[in-house]
Amino acid sequence: MTSGDWPTGAMRALALEGPGRVVQTSLPIPAPEPGTVLVRPAHVGLCGTDLELLHGTAAYLNDGRSGYPHVFGHEWWGRVVTADGGFAPGEAVVGHTMISCGLCPNCQRGRRAVCRNLIETGLYGQQGAAAEFIRLPAHALTRLPAGTREPWAVLVEPAVTVVESLERTGCGPFDRVAVLGTGTIGLLTVQLARHRGAEVEAIGIDPAGLELATKFGATAAYRPEDAPERAYSLVVEASGASAAFLRSLDLVETGGRVAVVGVAGEPVGGLVPGNFVLGGFDVYGIRHGLDHYERTVGLFASRVLDGAALVAEIVPAADAEQAFKLLEHGRSGRPKVILEMGGA
Numbered sequence: 001m002t003s004g005d006w007p008t009g010a011m012r013a014l015a016l017e018g019p020g021r022v023v024q025t026s027l028p029i030p031a032p033e034p035g036t037v038l039v040r041p042a043h044v045g046l047c048g049t050d051l052e053l054l055h056g057t058a059a060y061l062n063d064g065r066s067g068y069p070h071v072f073g074h075e076w077w078g079r080v081v082t083a084d085g086g087f088a089p090g091e092a093v094v095g096h097t098m099i100s101c102g103l104c105p106n107c108q109r110g111r112r113a114v115c116r117n118l119i120e121t122g123l124y125g126q127q128g129a130a131a132e133f134i135r136l137p138a139h140a141l142t143r144l145p146a147g148t149r150e151p152w153a154v155l156v157e158p159a160v161t162v163v164e165s166l167e168r169t170g171c172g173p174f175d176r177v178a179v180l181g182t183g184t185i186g187l188l189t190v191q192l193a194r195h196r197g198a199e200v201e202a203i204g205i206d207p208a209g210l211e212l213a214t215k216f217g218a219t220a221a222y223r224p225e226d227a228p229e230r231a232y233s234l235v236v237e238a239s240g241a242s243a244a245f246l247r248s249l250d251l252v253e254t255g256g257r258v259a260v261v262g263v264a265g266e267p268v269g270g271l272v273p274g275n276f277v278l279g280g281f282d283v284y285g286i287r288h289g290l291d292h293y294e295r296t297v298g299l300f301a302s303r304v305l306d307g308a309a310l311v312a313e314i315v316p317a318a319d320a321e322q323a324f325k326l327l328e329h330g331r332s333g334r335p336k337v338i339l340e341m342g343g344a
């Protein structure tokens, strides 16, 4: 198929129509644009951000960047349909969440994640992947290994941010790392920090999640209140709970680092500013790992990261409502719920 065969007409899509409502809908297939590639999504992973969009509590809705109806889907992989930019039809690709303009001063300085004209797939400014087709600029796609069929390829998206957090904080062999949270980000962090030679301990409230963390190489597992204070050279807050952010400041040793990856929306009380000064630690806000897609694909391909072990359920697109319910009612253990979109 060449770019001359770009399909036209209507396509199926899943949309959030208002707080609590997921519907199957029909949309025009996006029209060709120079430099873009049409992709058929295979699988879409759901995460806490999708749940916030469903509940109407996402920042993107409240500040007007997004609105209903909303085609979600930012963790996904698919197959190229009509190619441009060096891609061939049938190739497996993962799509980037953040799409930068390449022209603004921040992009010119190489800081694409803070592009002034940023749009984000499935969040604001760019239709999500919970649809029969998605059109993206070629620069927002990364090739997956030939023969990819695995649903867990959707995990490349959360994993790029895990790579960013451990890169920016320089996680390595002399670190004792605490990972708060046993969701997708937390469990990928345990795996990658172990690979980088650090000693890793898991902190969480789900016994099955803590057990999984131990399987991935965590040498101890604690409930938040039981974890040793001032003991860790690096603390990664991956739970997204405001209380856990506060707790991470008790756990980090003097002069250590705290990487905040979970997006906690509730205000934090009881914060003592002087503790930052006397503790001499660095707190890193980890926005996204936009520059790590290729490397992250390699980490899965070489089995450094185990994606299959994180998958809780694979649900057909037609049962999207059921998939959101699974997400909503909090599962124990394996964290990832994935929608099957049909493009595999």
Ligand SMILES: [Zn+2]
Residues within 6 Å of the ligand: 046, 047, 048, 049, 050, 074, 075, 158
């Ligand atoms: Zn996500």
Ligand SMILES: [Zn+2]
Residues within 6 Å of the ligand: 100, 101, 102, 103, 104, 105, 106, 107, 108, 115, 116, 117, 118
């Ligand atoms: Zn830009």
